[in-house]
Amino acid sequence: RKEVEQDPGPFNVPEGATVAFNCTYSNSASQSFFWYRQDCRKEPKLLMSVYSSGNEDGRFTAQLNRASQYISLLIRDSKLSDSATYLCSTGGADGLTFGKGTHLIIQP
Amino acid sequence: DAGVIQSPRHEVTEMGQEVTLRCKPISGHDYLFWYRQTMMRGLELLIYFNNNVPIDDSGMPEDRFSAKMPNASFSTLKIQPSEPRDSAVYFCASSLAGSGNTIYFGEGSWLTVV
Numbered sequence: 001r002k003e004v005e006q007d008p009g010p011f012n013v014p015e016g017a018t019v020a021f022n023c024t025y026s027n028s029a030s031q032s033f034f035w036y037r038q039d040c041r042k043e044p045k046l047l048m049s050v051y052s053s054g055n056e057d058g059r060f061t062a063q064l065n066r067a068s069q070y071i072s073l074l075i076r077d078s079k080l081s082d083s084a085t086y087l088c089s090t091g092g093a094d095g096l097t098f099g100k101g102t103h104l105i106i107q108p
Numbered sequence: 109d110a111g112v113i114q115s116p117r118h119e120v121t122e123m124g125q126e127v128t129l130r131c132k133p134i135s136g137h138d139y140l141f142w143y144r145q146t147m148m149r150g151l152e153l154l155i156y157f158n159n160n161v162p163i164d165d166s167g168m169p170e171d172r173f174s175a176k177m178p179n180a181s182f183s184t185l186k187i188q189p190s191e192p193r194d195s196a197v198y199f200c201a202s203s204l205a206g207s208g209n210t211i212y213f214g215e216g217s218w219l220t221v222v
Contacts, residue, residue, distance in 0.1 A: 032209035038113035043199060043213040044151070087151070094128055094164060095141050 006029045006088050006099035014107050020079050023088030024070045030090035030097075031065075033064050035073050038085045038101060047073075047086070078106045110134070110141040112214035114200050120220045129217045131200030132181055141201040141211060142185050143177055151199070157183065158205075190221045 006023040013019045025033075033050035048055065050062040050071050061074040070086055085101040113132040121127055133140045142154040155165040157177045165175070172191070177183040187194055197218050201211040 034210065043215050046210055046212070049208060049210065093139065093158075093203075093205060095139075095153045095156050096209065096211055097153070098151040 004088055004090055004097050004099040008100060008102060008103050010103040010105050012105050012107055015032075015078060015080055018074065019078055019104065020072060020074045021086060021088075021104075022070050022072045023075055023099050025088075025090045025097070026069070027090060027097070028069065029092075031092040032090065032096070033071050033094075034089045034096065035060075035071075036087040036089060036098070037061055038087055040084075044079060044087055044098075054091075062083045080106050082106050110180050112200055112212055114198075114214035116217055117215065118218045120222065121190055123191055123221055124189045125221075126127070126186065127190045127194075127219060127221075129185040129198050129200075131182070131183045131185070131214060133200070133202030134204075134212060136179070137202035137204045137212075138180075139203040139205065139211075140177060140183050140184075141203075142183070143201060143213075145197045145199060145200040145216075146195075154185070186204050187219075190219075194222045195220050 003026040035047040037047045038044040050064045052064050054063045059076045063072045072090040083106045085103050087101045088099040089096040115130045122154040135155050143151050145151045146194040154167045156176045160177045175185045197216045199216045201213045
């Protein structure tokens, strides 16, 4: 059974702080790795892909550790607008398996 | 560019009634996925199609659920008869082979069975 596990939170973080989430996955055959963002009562939207070499997009950095089967997301200088649920996902062409998400609340 | 389009956005129905959810994938995408999201179970993959052909329906919870994709631009997910435990958000998503397996979601169909 393919599983993706995340700490559900909530993470309450002051504006401007740095916050990091991890997730672990069980399917060692996974080919692709992503972080999606989901706002309340909205659909998940792609935040960024995750590569073994690590990748950065502005304030967001994602990292993949295949040996330990975990994925991380780092958010620097957090903004109020970063408040959302962050879903970790893995898979391939046969679809993605999602974690239940980590709820982030940025406080002013 | 138009994204994945789903209808209805919201539906409230009585137990025992038939429910049909509709989806139009992103034009040119060759994979279509149906997911269900609940607080308890999160996002679950129900079924996916490749080039209109159902490939894996192992996530479909029961025989009450069925899905079709008669052409590249339309798919349906049907529940007959519906039960209160089917209440959830049903997302359709699509992807394009060779694009790194990124999937794009529609806005979802919010189903309440009373």
